Structure formats: C-alpha cells, structure tokens
Amino acid sequence: MIDAGLLDPLAQGSRALDLTGDAAFLAAMVRAELALSRALVDEGVAPEWMLGVCDGLETAGVDVAAIASSSRAGGNPVIPLVTRLGAAADALHDGASDHVHLGATSQDILDTAAMLVARDVCDEVLARLHDAGAALAALVETHRATPMVARTLGQHAAPTTFGFVAAGWLDGVTTAIDLVDRARAGLPLQLGGAVGSLASLSRAATSRGSSADHVAAAVARRLGLRVAPIAWHGSRAPVLTLASALAGAVAAVGVVALDVTVLARTEIGEVTERARGGSSAMPHKHNPVTAVLVHAAARRAPQQLASLYGSALADDQRPTGAWHAEWLPLRELERTAISAAHGAATLAAGLDVDVARMAANLELTGGLIYSEQVVAVLAESVGHAAAFELVGTASREAARSGHPLAEVVAEAMAAGSYDRGVRDAVAAAFEGSAADGSADTTSTAAADAAIDRVLAAFRAVTAPVGEAS
Numbered sequence: 001m002i003d004a005g006l007l008d009p010l011a012q013g014s015r016a017l018d019l020t021g022d023a024a025f026l027a028a029m030v031r032a033e034l035a036l037s038r039a040l041v042d043e044g045v046a047p048e049w050m051l052g053v054c055d056g057l058e059t060a061g062v063d064v065a066a067i068a069s070s071s072r073a074g075g076n077p078v079i080p081l082v083t084r085l086g087a088a089a090d091a092l093h094d095g096a097s098d099h100v101h102l103g104a105t106s107q108d109i110l111d112t113a114a115m116l117v118a119r120d121v122c123d124e125v126l127a128r129l130h131d132a133g134a135a136l137a138a139l140v141e142t143h144r145a146t147p148m149v150a151r152t153l154g155q156h157a158a159p160t161t162f163g164f165v166a167a168g169w170l171d172g173v174t175t176a177i178d179l180v181d182r183a184r185a186g187l188p189l190q191l192g193g194a195v196g197s198l199a200s201l202s203r204a205a206t207s208r209g210s211s212a213d214h215v216a217a218a219v220a221r222r223l224g225l226r227v228a229p230i231a232w233h234g235s236r237a238p239v240l241t242l243a244s245a246l247a248g249a250v251a252a253v254g255v256v257a258l259d260v261t262v263l264a265r266t267e268i269g270e271v272t273e274r275a276r277g278g279s280s281a282m283p284h285k286h287n288p289v290t291a292v293l294v295h296a297a298a299r300r301a302p303q304q305l306a307s308l309y310g311s312a313l314a315d316d317q318r319p320t321g322a323w324h325a326e327w328l329p330l331r332e333l334e335r336t337a338i339s340a341a342h343g344a345a346t347l348a349a350g351l352d353v354d355v356a357r358m359a360a361n362l363e364l365t366g367g368l369i370y371s372e373q374v375v376a377v378l379a380e381s382v383g384h385a386a387a388f389e390l391v392g393t394a395s396r397e398a399a400r401s402g403h404p405l406a407e408v409v410a411e412a413m414a415a416g417s418y419d420r421g422v423r424d425a426v427a428a429a430f431e432g433s434a435a436d437g438s439a440d441t442t443s444t445a446a447a448d449a450a451i452d453r454v455l456a457a458f459r460a461v462t463a464p465v466g467e468a469s
Contacts, residue, residue, distance in 0.1 A: 039218035103201025111190035135348035192231025253344035254298020
C-alpha cells in the first residue's frame with residue numbers, strides 16, 4: 001500500500017512523506033544497526049573484516065513490505081530486520097551475524113532510528129521556517145508604517161501598522177526556530193540492551209579490552225547523536241522535547257495562517273494569497289487555500305502531541321504498550337510540522353497586502369478607533385479618570401447618532417470650556433499627528449523599537465554559525 005497523501009494536500013510539494021515514510025525509517029534502522037557493528041570494530045570488539053560486511057549490507061537493500069509483513073509476530077519491525085541482516089551478513093562472511101545487533105535490543109534500534117529521522121525532519125522544518133521568517137521580515141520592513149486596524153476579541157480596537165502585526169508573526173517563527181534547533185542538537189542515541197544496563201554488551205566489550213560506554217560513544221559519533229547519560233527506554237523526555245518543539249513550530253505558523261484567513265475575508269479584504277484558490281461550485285471564489293490548510297494542520301498538532309505525552313507514562317524498564325503508542329503520533333506530528341512549515345513559507349512569500357483597504361477599514365467606526373489615544377492626550381490636562389469619562393460618553397453618543405467621534409468630543413470639550421491648546425491636541429490625535437501638525441512619533445516609538453528587536457532576533461537565530469552578534 002502506498003500513502004500518496006490523498007487526504008493531506010498540504011504535504012504535496014513538501015518533503016513530508018519522503019522524510020517520514022516507511023522507506024526512510026527502515027533506512028534509519030539499518031544505519032543504526034550498521035553503526036553499532038562498525039563501532040564494535042572501532043573498539044576492537046569485532047574483527048576488521050566486519051567493516052567490509054557492513055559495506056555490503058549497506059548496499060544490499062531490504063524489502064520494506066517484507067519487513068512490515070513480518071513485524072506482527074514480535075510486535076516491532078526490528079526483529080525481522082535483524083534476522084534478514086544476520087542472514088545477509090553470514091552470506092558475505094561466515095559468522096558475521098555474531099557481530100550484528102550485539103548487546104542491543106529492539107527498542108534501541110527503533111528509538112535510534114526515530115532520532116535519525118527526527119534530525120532530518122528538524123533540518124527540513126528549520127529550512128522552511130527560515131524561508132517563512134525571511135518573507136515575513138520583508139513584509140515587516142515594507143509595511144512598518146502601513147496603518148491598519150488592530151482587532152481584539154474580534155472587534156476594532158486601536159490603530160496599528162501591518163508591519164507591527166507581521167512582526168508579531170515573525171517573533172513566533174523566530175522562537176520556533178530556536179526551539180527546534182535546540183531540540184535537534186539534543187537528539188540522543190538509544191543503546192541500553194535488554195533492560196537498559198548494557199549488561200550483555202559490557203561483557204563482550206570488557207573481554208576484549210574495551211567497555212560498553214566506549215562502544216556507545218563510538219556508535220553516537222558515527223551517527224552524530226548525543227550520548228545519553230542512561231538508557232531512556234522508560235523515560236521519554238527526548239521524544240517529548242522533540243515533539244513539543246515541533247508542535248510549537250506548527251502553532252507559530254498556525255497563528256499566521258489563522259490571521260490571514262481573517263484578514264482575507266471579503267468584508268475585510270486587507271490581504272490575499274497571490275495564488276488563486278478556487279471552488280468546485282462557485283467560480284468567483286478566491287479562497288486563501290494555503291492559509292486554510294496550515295490552519296488545519298495547527299488544529300491537528302495538539303492531539304498528536306497529547307498522544308505522545310500520554311505515552312510518557314511508561315512502566316518498568318521497558319513499557320507494555322506506551323512505547324509502541326508513540327510511533328504513529330510522532331510520525332504524524334513530524335509530517336504535520338514539515339507540511340505546515342512548508343505551507344507557511346509559501347503563504348508568507350505569496351501574500352498581497354491591500355494598503356488602501358487597510359486605510360478604508362480604519363474609518364469604518366467614525367473615529368471610535370482613536371478613543372484610546374484621545375484619552376491619553378486629554379489625560380495630560382485633566383487626568384485619566386475625567387478623560388476616560390468624557391471620551392466614553394462621547395463614544396456612546398457617536399455610536400448612537402452616527403456622528404464622527406471627533407465632532408462629538410469637540411462639542412463636549414467646547415461645552416466644558418477647555419482651552420484652545422488642549423482642543424488642538426485632541427483634534428490632532430484623531431489625525432495621528434502632534435498639535436503642531438508634525439508626525440506624532442510618541443505613539444509609534446514603542447512599536448518601532450519592538451519591530452527592531454524582532455528583526456534583530458530573527459537575524460540572530462538565522463545567522464551562520466560565528467556570524468551572530
């Protein structure tokens with residue numbers, strides 16, 4: 001059976017299926033087994049000729065379907081793999097199977113293979129997050145001063161800029177990059193033997209002047225994995241660290257996608273996806289398809305992560321089912337993370353911004369959106385409580401009458417005998433300027449500083465090693 005991703009359109013065009021499929025996982029298991037055999041040679045536990053056998057096994061090829069169909073009897077695919085590798089090794093050199101899987105258990109090989117697959121997954125997710133971040137950074141720079149409505153609880157709240165909104169998206173992506181990078185760096189080798197103590201490998205290694213720890217270190221070097229202080233058969237922290245980072249990355253790009261679906265609504269129309277998403281029934285539709293699919297992926301990830309946290313409750317030195325329950329949710333989460341990161345990069349690079357629509361939407365409330373900054377200006381003269389009361393009363397009257405808030409506030413202030421300087425300052429606040437007509441930088445200074453910090457943080461996490469300041 002072939003998983004072509006029929007019900008996973010977001011995965012199409014990404015490397016999600018290739019990097020997490022059965023063939024990739026089987027190849028990783030073979031790598032783990034051969035790394036162990038070669039490490040035995042490194043430490044003098046196996047003869048030199050075993051290196052040639054390993055080279056032969058590496059190119060021999062193993063039938064994925066045959067391994068899968070034989071996995072039911074032992075409950076995992078490592079058992080039939082070891083049988084086939086051992087037979088192939090003996091065919092290349094008599095007695096070679098003695099140096100295949102020596103001192104290891106099935107969980108060692110499958111967990112190590114999972115870490116090798118995870119490293120490739122992290123590399124792909126990081127590459128696509130870098131792409132998404134670069135596209136978002138360009139949007140931030142281009143639209144740093146593009147005014148738009150900020151919305152809270154689904155309602156118009158106060159003016160902001162699209163650059164500031166996009167900086168919030170970029171901050172989430174930057175954090176995700178850092179977390180995934182840290183998770184990748186911490187991926188450990190699993191090698192504990194039957195009950196985690198490496199007793200069998202220790203006997204074999206010690207009799208030949210080495211040690212189980214030296215063999216484990218040699219395996220880790222060959223695979224580029226971290227040496228864990230103890231076998232983690234029953235302590236699933238490495239899986240949880242990885243899964244949490246991947247789920248966090250999906251959430252970060254999911255926020256971007258969800259916001260885009262809102263801003264792309266017909267009645268808002270502030271952004272659109274450049275690639276046109278159609279409809280099977282309505283020829284006029286221009287659906288934000290990529291945003292919808294990334295949002296959908298972000299809806300799935302929490303359940304996948306929850307399954308892995310549930311599996312962390314592992315009993316004894318080797319658990320009865322908890323470990324087995326990890327396999328599919330981890331694969332699905334990895335696929336989701338690759339697909340979502342790839343989709344987010346496509347989305348960010350193909351986002352069109354309607355500056356005129358953003359400006360028009362700022363005027364929909366007749367100036368109510370400026371109430372917070374009007375209160376701030378007026379409070380300098382009369383105090384916050386009095387300013388809030390005046391603007392609140394005027395806002396309700398403006399909403400009732402349909403008159404612009406600026407007119408209602410001006411009338412209220414005229415009736416209250418406010419001096420001309422205060423009235424001018426309040427009028428200027430409705431126009432986003434200072435009382436003397438110059439640009440009002442006080443209301444944007446903090447936002448500009450935050451944007452600068454976000455851009456600097458993104459550059460720091462994406463700079464080549466040695467170039468980050």
